[in-house]
Amino acid sequence: MKPAPFEYDDPQTVAEALDLLARYGDECKLLAGGQSLVPLMNFRLARPGRLIDINRIDSLSGIKRDDGMLVIGAMTRHSAVEHSTEVAGGWPLLTEAVGWVGHGQIRNRGTVGGSVAHADPAAELPAAFAALDATFRVQAKRASRLIGWEQFFVSEFTTALAPDELVVAVEVPRPQPGVGAAFVEYARRHGDFALGGAAVTIKLDAGGHCEAVSIALLSAGPAPVRATSAESMLRGAIVDQASIRAAAVEATRGLRPTADLHGSTEYRLRLLQTMTQRALIKAAERAKATP
Amino acid sequence: MTRKISIEINGRLAEGEVEPRLLLADFIRDVAGLTGTHLGCEHGVCGACTVQLDGRPVRSCLMFAVQAHGHRVATVEGMAPDGDTLSTLQQAFHESHALQCGFCTPGILMSMEAFLREEPDPSPASIRAALAGNLCRCTGYQNIVTAVRLAADRMQSS
Numbered sequence: 305m306k307p308a309p310f311e312y313d314d315p316q317t318v319a320e321a322l323d324l325l326a327r328y329g330d331e332c333k334l335l336a337g338g339q340s341l342v343p344l345m346n347f348r349l350a351r352p353g354r355l356i357d358i359n360r361i362d363s364l365s366g367i368k369r370d371d372g373m374l375v376i377g378a379m380t381r382h383s384a385v386e387h388s389t390e391v392a393g394g395w396p397l398l399t400e401a402v403g404w405v406g407h408g409q410i411r412n413r414g415t416v417g418g419s420v421a422h423a424d425p426a427a428e429l430p431a432a433f434a435a436l437d438a439t440f441r442v443q444a445k446r447a448s449r450l451i452g453w454e455q456f457f458v459s460e461f462t463t464a465l466a467p468d469e470l471v472v473a474v475e476v477p478r479p480q481p482g483v484g485a486a487f488v489e490y491a492r493r494h495g496d497f498a499l500g501g502a503a504v505t506i507k508l509d510a511g512g513h514c515e516a517v518s519i520a521l522l523s524a525g526p527a528p529v530r531a532t533s534a535e536s537m538l539r540g541a542i543v544d545q546a547s548i549r550a551a552a553v554e555a556t557r558g559l560r561p562t563a564d565l566h567g568s569t570e571y572r573l574r575l576l577q578t579m580t581q582r583a584l585i586k587a588a589e590r591a592k593a594t595p
Numbered sequence: 596m597t598r599k600i601s602i603e604i605n606g607r608l609a610e611g612e613v614e615p616r617l618l619l620a621d622f623i624r625d626v627a628g629l630t631g632t633h634l635g636c637e638h639g640v641c642g643a644c645t646v647q648l649d650g651r652p653v654r655s656c657l658m659f660a661v662q663a664h665g666h667r668v669a670t671v672e673g674m675a676p677d678g679d680t681l682s683t684l685q686q687a688f689h690e691s692h693a694l695q696c697g698f699c700t701p702g703i704l705m706s707m708e709a710f711l712r713e714e715p716d717p718s719p720a721s722i723r724a725a726l727a728g729n730l731c732r733c734t735g736y737q738n739i740v741t742a743v744r745l746a747a748d749r750m751q752s753s
């Protein structure tokens with residue numbers, strides 16, 4: 305047996321889970337798909353005294369439309385997002401992004417809520433949610449609140465969640481009609497965490513000018529980065545090779561991705577530029593192809 | 596604190612009273628006695644421990660046995676129809692030399708069996724993509740791709 309001993313509860317309802325969180329707070333950890341937490345426990349890098357397993361709470365999983373918005377329950381598995389026709393139809397950026405998460409076997413267990421709560425700076429879904437201006441529905445026994453992605457992701461593996469709070473769902477606004485989206489990343493091996501990547505949405509007018517654009521980067525800093533100055537540079541401009549190139553350079557200005565054995569800061573910056581460029585080109589092509 | 600659990604493994608109920616920290620992989624091997632499921636990395640990377648949970652391939656090193664209580668698990672031992680016959684996929688692995696030391700094989704079979712259910716006529720490229728979650732140090736993968744394709748052909752013609 306590898307993990308250190310822990311107490312274990314598997315509540316059937318959100319209310320029971322919130323009771324347990326209120327009672328144990330800091331001493332406990334939520335167990336969702338376990339695809340990030342259990343490896344840490346197997347190596348005893350994490351030794352939570354108590355686990356609250358939320359896998360038996362059916363109401364936390366599912367993909368719904370709510371007033372045009374997409375609402376993804378926290379316990380929805382990555383593979384459910386990957387295969388959802390609802391998501392592919394209205395939010396293809398998510399379909400493309402989630403396909404990059406680990407391997408099929410990981411996606412069968414890993415969850416959307418776990419991925420955002422874990423807040424790995426190299427994770428795909430947080431960057432995609434940043435590009436789509438998503439909001440997280442969060443509940444505690446004492447109160448519920450909505451947290452925008454920008455406030456939610458604080459730093460690496462750090463979110464704005466209090467110890468007694470549970471992410472219950474992600475709300476993703478509907479992209480405007482005619483928006484093209486693309487997610488690209490580069491990793492050393494298929495299924496590895498990305499060394500750099502970009503999630504982009506773009507809308508063009510009839511003359512090929514950029515009407516709206518969002519650019520989010522992963523593995524670019526401690527949290528997902530929205531390249532707002534590159535976005536404003538592109539907005540109103542003709543979208544061509546030159547403006548895309550310039551925006552990609554602007555997108556990484558001021559970033560200092562951490563160097564490690566897979567790549568220097570300099571390499572990672574160049575990679576992020578290339579990823580941004582490719583994502584913009586792909587998204588613009590798709591925007592042209594959508595009526 | 597221990598818990599009484601029962602898990603349906605390959606159609607048979609396996610029961611035990613276990614600590615919550617017991618991994619599903621260790622339950623399968625040590626409590627149910629089914630040692631075909633192998634453990635390599637124990638952090639989700641190598642795929643040797645892959646089993647099917649309610650029909651879908653998952654890492655048994657990243658689940659606790661208590662979480663599988665009341666669920667259905669399939670392991671490599673359940674594949675062959677009887678003691679003398681291999682399943683179509685196993686037979687194709689055997690004929691194509693898709694294994695050498697065999698350490699990775701149970702996990703690969705569990706992944707590929709589920710993959711062929713979803714995609715009965717896969718291209719070599721999509722077989723390779725589906726194999727990405729299983730590491731093999733011996734074969735170089737070529738013969739595994741050949742075997743999966745051979746199995747697909749035989750399943751379709753039968």
Ligand SMILES: Cc1cc2nc3c(=O)[nH]c(=O)nc-3n(C[C@H](O)[C@H](O)[C@H](O)COP(=O)(O)OP(=O)(O)OC[C@H]3O[C@@H](n4cnc5c(N)ncnc54)[C@H](O)[C@@H]3O)c2cc1C
Nearest residue numbers: 334336337338339340341406414415417418421427471639
């Ligand atoms: C081999 C391998 C490769 C991987 N590759 C990638 C990859 O390329 N990209 C990627 O993004 N991920 C990757 N992952 C991680 C995977 O995506 C995880 O599923 C995800 O990061 C965490 O989700 P989970 O449901 O497994 O969460 P868990 O591991 O169960 O939990 C993670 C953390 O979030 C907390 N938590 C979980 N749910 C909630 C909630 N609803 N509210 C509040 N807190 C919560 C937990 O307490 C824990 O601290 C990989 C994992 C493995 C094993």
Ligand code: FES
Nearest residue numbers: 635636637642656
């Ligand atoms: S032992 Fe489970 S993936 Fe390696």
Ligand code: FES
Nearest residue numbers: 695697731732733
């Ligand atoms: S046959 Fe030896 S690891 Fe695959």
